Amino acid sequence: MPHAARMEEFIKIVCEQIRFKRARAGVARELMDHMCDQKQAYCWQGLEDTEAEKKAVEQMGDPVAVGMQMDLTHRPKPQxxxxxxxxxxxxxxxxxxxxxxxxxxxxxxxxxxxxxxxxxxxxxxxxxxxxxxxxxxxxxxxxxxxxxxxxxxxxxxxxxxxxxxxxxxxxxxxxxxxxxxxxxxxxxxxxxxxxxxxxxxxxxxxxxxxxxxxxxxxxxxxxxxxxxxxxxxxxxxxxxxxxxxxxxxxxxxxxxxxxxxxxxxxxxxxxxxxxxxxxxxxxxxxxxxxxxxxxxxxxxxxxxxxxxxxxxxxxxxxxxxxxxxxxxxxxxxxxxxxxxxxxxxxxxxxxxxxxxxxxxxxxxxxxxxxxxxxxxxxxxxxxxxxxxxxxxxxxxxxxxxxxxxxxxxxxGSMEGPAPYVSQESGRVQVADGVLSIRFKGFKGPLK
Structure with a gap:
């Protein structure tokens, strides 16, 4: 199966169960991030790329059941x-x-x-x-x-x-x-x-x-x-x-x-x-x-x-x-x-x-x-x-x-959390979930 095809198919089935269409993009992004992290962890354990992806998807469970659960939690909230x-x-x-x-x-x-x-x-x-x-x-x-x-x-x-x-x-x-x-x-x-x-x-x-x-x-x-x-x-x-x-x-x-x-x-x-x-x-x-x-x-x-x-x-x-x-x-x-x-x-x-x-x-x-x-x-x-x-x-x-x-x-709750942005420029910054460290006098890539 092509690269990442299993994860994409899993996400497609999950999103089909969510009736509120505006919530699907956020759910898809969240699931993809989670499975990519899990796949990377399996790769670090020594598994091949294809096998790591397969195990990451299997760990998520049945996509229909996951989608039905997501449908319950991702619904509009009338005030x-x-x-x-x-x-x-x-x-x-x-x-x-x-x-x-x-x-x-x-x-x-x-x-x-x-x-x-x-x-x-x-x-x-x-x-x-x-x-x-x-x-x-x-x-x-x-x-x-x-x-x-x-x-x-x-x-x-x-x-x-x-x-x-x-x-x-x-x-x-x-x-x-x-x-x-x-x-x-x-x-x-x-x-x-x-x-x-x-x-x-x-x-x-x-x-x-x-x-x-x-x-x-x-x-x-x-x-x-x-x-x-x-x-x-x-x-x-x-x-x-x-x-x-x-x-x-x-x-x-x-x-x-x-x-x-x-x-x-x-x-x-x-x-x-x-x-x-x-x-x-x-x-x-x-x-x-x-x-x-x-x-x-x-x-x-x-x-x-x-x-x-x-x-x-x-x-x-x-x-x-x-x-x-x-x-x-x-x-x-x-x-x-x-x-x-x-x-x-x-x-x-x-x-x-x-x-x-x-x-x-x-x-x-x-x-x-x-x-x-x-x-x-x-x-x-x-x-x-x-x-x-x-x-x-x-x-x-x-x-x-x-x-x-x-x-x-x-x-609004389905928009996703706002990225944290550091208020002051400095050597250590956090922006969009990425930690950046600037070393004084360092200009090349870290090796």
Whole structure:
């Protein structure tokens, strides 16, 4: 029988028993590595190559039985807890929109919410069954297509005050797209880090210029967090003491330039009579009259806040229904993010961990921004609250993001463990499972 034909035939029979096709490649690679190691051990014992291969395959046992066992252990893992929490938050959001718009719904906004929820469920299902590893197979193609679609969308939208008014939230998908880009450039040293940083900056600046500064800040924080974790884990094979300043000094400089140009407007955040500080002051005044449960003393003044259904849903909840319902909703969000972070940390595959980190950080930062605005700490309310605030496109995009996150958790364990990469260059390094030792002054092969 030809060289390695027995092992290949064994692996083929095993993989035919595994119903989840995306798990077959990992199983085949694992079995081949194991049999090659065993074959090498037999060769060291003095057996011929053909006989060593035969014994290595026989030692594995019956391929059908092995395949059936592999089928039991390599199955998708639905995250029912996150499904339930997502459904609960979606129902709370629909309930709040019903309370805001009333039973009659003369403007049809509640109908829009229900239609968006139905479309979002379909989008979530599609993302749930999608293969997240496509982000690693064609990262740059996906990146440029995303930017092209965003700008075509922007060009077709009405422009008000220099920004597109619809389609803004499309950039919520950018951190997930960027995770594939960063994965592509990992282990390529400072060149890979700078390439990733440049593509991140291009996307952030495009979002700020064409759509929303606040959304640009959100995706900047999410992408920077991802790059920071990769540098810290040694994925770029660079020195942290040089790489981290390289990441943050340009951002600090950009923030300084922005603050210099908009200093006067930024100062209105501390004013109670005009600009950014006005809405913050009104929000604090309204929630000061809230009670534990039931309408507060300031419930009749909620009309002072614009766009309650989109920008101040939680303020409405506090003033209209009390602090206890508010804390219950916050508890749902805390349970959702806590469980999601727990699942993210348990991912063994590098791409799975990076993708889930990108999506989770986007949703979490967005929620924290919204919470800060609705409690009167800072005016950031133009960003929506996932699953709760009104907006057809926003609701659909958030559900697609959550579906993609669930897809990662469903199949991430089959990606295989991420290779360990040494964080500092030196004489002894471990990378991709290979131990390398550099001897000072040694240039030739070891004999």
């Amino acid at each position: 029912w807890g996150l499904f339930v929490l997502t459904a609960a938050l979606l129902l709370v959001g629909i309930g709040l929109q019903w309370a805001l718009f009333g039973q009659g719904d003369p403007s049809g906004q509640l109908s829009v919410t229900l239609i968006a929820a139905a479309v979002g469920v379909l989008g979530m299902a599609g993302a749930y069954f999608a293969d997240y590893t496509v982000l690693a197979r064609a990262p740059l193609v996906i990146y440029w297509i995303f930017l092209a679609v965003s700008f075509v969308h922007f060009a077709c939208l009405p422009i008000i005050n220099g920004a597109g008014q619809r389609g803004t939230l499309l950039f919520l998908l950018f951190p997930a797209v960027f995770a594939g880009v960063a994965f592509h450039f990992r282990q390529k040293g400072y060149g890979g880090l700078l390439a990733s940083y440049g593509l991140m900056a291009l996307g952030v600046l495009a979002c700020m210029r064409a759509f929303s500064v606040r959304l640009g800040v959100l995706i900047l924080i999410a992408c920077l967090l991802l790059l920071t974790l990769m540098v810290g884990n040694g994925q770029f094979r660079v020195k942290k003491r040089w790489a981290l300043p390289l990441l943050y000094l340009p951002v600090a400089g950009g923030c300084a330039v922005f603050a210099w140009g908009y200093w006067g407007r930024l100062m209105t955040a501390f004013s109670s009579e005009e600009g950014l500080g006005y809405l913050t002051t009104v929000t604090r005044q309204l929630i000061s009259g809230a009670v534990l449960i039931g309408p507060g003393t300031t419930a009749d003044s909620l009309a002072r806040l614009p766009e309650l259904d989109t920008s101040y849903v939680l303020t409405f909840l506090i003033v209209k229904f009390g602090w206890i319902p508010f804390f219950l909703v916050v508890g749902l969000f805390a349970a959702f993010f806590g469980y999601a972070v727990f699942r993210c940390l348990r991912q063994t595959g590098l791409l799975a961990r990076m993708t889930s980190t990108a999506i989770l950080s986007t949703l979490l930062i967005e929620t924290l921004f919204y919470l800060a605005a609705n409690l009167g700490f800072l005016e950031l309310s133009t960003l929506p609250l996932p699953l709760l605030s009104y907006g057809g496109t926003g609701l659909v995009l958030h559900m697609v993001l959550i579906g993609f996150l669930l897809s990662v958790f469903r199949c």
